[in-house]
Structures are given as C-alpha cells and as structure tokens.
Amino acid sequence: MRIIKYQVRVGSEMNEFDKVKLREFQGGACSGHPIYYSENPDIHQYGLLGNVSIVDAAIIKENDTVLIKKDNFEQIWDYYWNQLELDYQKKKIIDLFLPLTIDIQGLSEIEKEKKDSYLKEVLTEYNTDYPNKLSSEWKKVKEILAPDDRMEVLGEAFRLTKQEKNKIQSPPFFELLNDAGTENKVKEFIENKVKEFIENNAQQYKTNSKDNTALPVWLKDVVDLIDKKIKKIK
Amino acid sequence: MKNFLFAGNSFMPLARSLERYFRYLLNTELKFIDDDIFVEPDKIDLLYTINESSVLQKCLSWIHKNKFNSNRLRILGCDTHADINLLMVETLGIQIENSFVISRRIDQSNFLFISDRVKLFFKGHGEQSLLGCIGWVNYYLGNYPAMAKSNDYSPKELNETFLAPGIQNWEEFTRRFSKYVPILYVSGWDKQVNEIERCIKVVAEDIKRIEFSDSFHTFDSGTIKSLAEITSFIEEMAFQANRKQNETYTADH
Numbered sequence: 493m494r495i496i497k498y499q500v501r502v503g504s505e506m507n508e509f510d511k512v513k514l515r516e517f518q519g520g521a522c523s524g525h526p527i528y529y530s531e532n533p534d535i536h537q538y539g540l541l542g543n544v545s546i547v548d549a550a551i552i553k554e555n556d557t558v559l560i561k562k563d564n565f566e567q568i569w570d571y572y573w574n575q576l577e578l579d580y581q582k583k584k585i586i587d588l589f590l591p592l593t594i595d596i597q598g599l600s601e602i603e604k605e606k607k608d609s610y611l612k613e614v615l616t617e618y619n620t621d622y623p624n625k626l627s628s629e630w631k632k633v634k635e636i637l638a639p640d641d642r643m644e645v646l647g648e649a650f651r652l653t654k655q656e657k658n659k660i661q662s663p664p665f666f667e668l669l670n671d672a673g674t675e676n677k678v679k680e681f682i683e684n685k686v687k688e689f690i691e692n693n694a695q696q697y698k699t700n701s702k703d704n705t706a707l708p709v710w711l712k713d714v715v716d717l718i719d720k721k722i723k724k725i726k
Numbered sequence: 727m728k729n730f731l732f733a734g735n736s737f738m739p740l741a742r743s744l745e746r747y748f749r750y751l752l753n754t755e756l757k758f759i760d761d762d763i764f765v766e767p768d769k770i771d772l773l774y775t776i777n778e779s780s781v782l783q784k785c786l787s788w789i790h791k792n793k794f795n796s797n798r799l800r801i802l803g804c805d806t807h808a809d810i811n812l813l814m815v816e817t818l819g820i821q822i823e824n825s826f827v828i829s830r831r832i833d834q835s836n837f838l839f840i841s842d843r844v845k846l847f848f849k850g851h852g853e854q855s856l857l858g859c860i861g862w863v864n865y866y867l868g869n870y871p872a873m874a875k876s877n878d879y880s881p882k883e884l885n886e887t888f889l890a891p892g893i894q895n896w897e898e899f900t901r902r903f904s905k906y907v908p909i910l911y912v913s914g915w916d917k918q919v920n921e922i923e924r925c926i927k928v929v930a931e932d933i934k935r936i937e938f939s940d941s942f943h944t945f946d947s948g949t950i951k952s953l954a955e956i957t958s959f960i961e962e963m964a965f966q967a968n969r970k971q972n973e974t975y976t977a978d979h
Contacts, residue, residue, distance in 0.1 A: 586804055591743035597815045598747045610750045
C-alpha cells in the first residue's frame, strides 16, 4: 500500500495547530483512512483530497510526497474540514437531486396531454454527460457518509450505523447510469427505469410540518436521517 | 414581463429544470443570462438567482452593470429566508407566481453573503473604515486651498503634505467603493449609489487635471462640495446599516 505523505512548506514557522492538521492529513489517529491523496485505484482512487481542482491547484507532487503550498494550507484545511460536516453533506445531497425533484414535482402537476412531451424533455437530460457528473458527485457523498468499515473518515460521533448507511440511497436507476454506454437497448432500458422512478415518485411527497419542506419520499428519508444525526450530536 | 435566471455553470441542471417548470406549468419563458449577456430590461422584468455566494457575487455585478431594477431580484434557496424556498417544492408554482407581483427591496440581513459584505464595506478588511478613509480625503484635499492661500507652504511642500496623501486616500476610497457597488445597489441604496457615482465623477475629473508641478492647483468649486456630499451619503448609509444590524441582533436574542 502506497500512501503519499503530506508535507507543508512552512519549515520552522509551523505552529502546534498546523502540526495537528498535518497529522490528520497524513492519516491521523485512524491510520489509513482516505484523507490522503492516493493515486492507487486499488486502495482508494482519490481520497477526500483527490481529483478536486481546488486541491490540485494547491499541491506540488515530488516523488512519494505531496507538498501543500504554504499559502494554500488554510484553504485546503477548510475544504477538507467542510467535507466532514454533516450539514455540508446534507446540502450536497439536496443540491444534487434538486433538479430531479423539481422535474418530478412538475410532472405531478402537469395536464395529461402535455405530460409525455414534458417527460421526454426530462429524459433527454439523462442522455447527456449529466448522469456521469451526478454519479461521480454521489460517489463522493457516499465515500464520506456511507463508506466501507475500513474507510471511515468521519469522527466516531458522526458516523452512521450500518442500518443508517443502507438508507443513504440514490434513486434505483442511478447505479445504471454510468454503464449506459451507447448501445440503444441499454439506453432504452435505463430511460424506462428513470421514467418509472419519476412517475412513481410524482405523487409521493413527505411533508414535514415543522420546516414545511416537501420532498420526494426517498430524498426526504435521506435528509431526515442526516438531520436526526445532527440533532443527536448537538 | 420577462423572466431571467442567473445561475452560473455549476447550477445549469437546476436552471434547466426550473426553465421546464416555468414553460410547462406557468406558461412563461425563463431566459438564462450570464456575465456576457446584456439586456435592456423593462422595469417589471424579474431576475432570479441562486443563494450561493459565487453566483450572487456575479449576479449583483450584472444587475448594476445592466441597470436592472434591483427590487425585481428574487433569490432562490433552500431555506425560509429565500424568496423562493426550493425545498417547499409542492408550493413552487404558488411561490413563483407570488414573486411576479411583489415588489420590494432585498432584506440584506436575510442573506449572509450580502450582510457580511455590507459590514466589510463599512469596516474594511482590518484597515481603516470607509468613513475614516473619506474623512482623510476631506482633510487633505479640503484643507489644500486654504493652505495654498496661507503662504505657509511652498507648492512642493503643499503637494507632499496635502495633495499626495489626499489622492492616495481618494484612490483607496474609490477602489473600495467600486468593489462593493453591486452589493450596495441591491441593498436598497441604489439612489445613494447613483449620487455617489455622480460625485466621484466630478472629483475624478478634477484630480485628473492635477499635475505635480511647482505651481498650486486650483480645485474646481464642485470638488469640495462633492466630497462633502459623498461623506454625507456614506454616513447616512452607515447609520442605516448599523440600525439594521442592531434590529437583527435584538430580534435574534
């Protein structure tokens, strides 16, 4: 296993707090968790700091060492720390599925005769590179909220139980999107799955009277679960 | 009435979903705009944007650049402070239709991005306050004519003691002001912004004529008057911002 070590170009100016941060970057108390920037796809393709433009711009790679430029150290730390906020992850999930949620709502309200053409336009969205982007963002969310046991990145108090992790679900058609390829039959199959999901969800909303939000059931369940965890910690 | 949406590249999927919703459910067009698009808006046109600092920053600059009616800006977000709360997706249609008719200013205290910028505008980033800055301009440039008449200074000494620091503070003031103009414009200070911009033009024209030579510079009579007006507008805005913050503080505690 090749773990690339982090160093910060601060030399003697490094204070105690910076040293603690650096220790966390290098694996911290839970040695081996994927905070590090790994290029080995067998272990963990990117880690929390990998493949992110803000990070890429702030590091210099020298053999087995990743050097974080001094000027960017705080910025990278904030970026990393934000990733571990449950509130931030909740927002990310909502942002990810808000377009789909609005489309589902629209289709639940639309007159019968316009429905097919509306749905056709929504499905066109899933024939672009949008699903790939969605899928990669969703993967990042799962790496933080619902990773395999060995790959936990959140502090113990913030971690979800195995049962809770199972509830962090994307729409069922989601896993298929990446494999869509160009074959028409596969595309048609996936399109039907998307259509089925949208139609099934169009009438199912779960309203929370307290915050007056109304989201499709699957999304509301995920959001509620994270909210509950946040409340418990506070 | 036309509907515009300023969403930025990262929110395009959301923008397209909203566009479909507008077209199919509300039978109205939602046009996408960005930095490069210039429109000649009608006073009743509506502009929607996303409550994300990176998008808001650009959108507010666009509003100012295009002289868009800032009372017709609507902010989309995922909380109850937003004009349209996207999490209340079941009432999306009603919320949007309501936004067509209401005309009001943005309540800056509801939007962290805007209220933070307003605070920074007056307080500065660790340097002197904006009022302090314009105060020094008034002191140096305002005293220049009287000092020139007093014969206590040679033209060279007067330039070094009054003109140079006056211009330096003036440049700092205009730099900070122009950076924050879009924020002030949508925060209900559009009239003050327009007036200050008019005064800045008067002063800037006069300063452009200054040559650091061995002769005294004769300031245009409008310059000193304009500097006083700028100070008065900034004081008025700072007072209002302070009052607003105290109101928010009282309400929160």
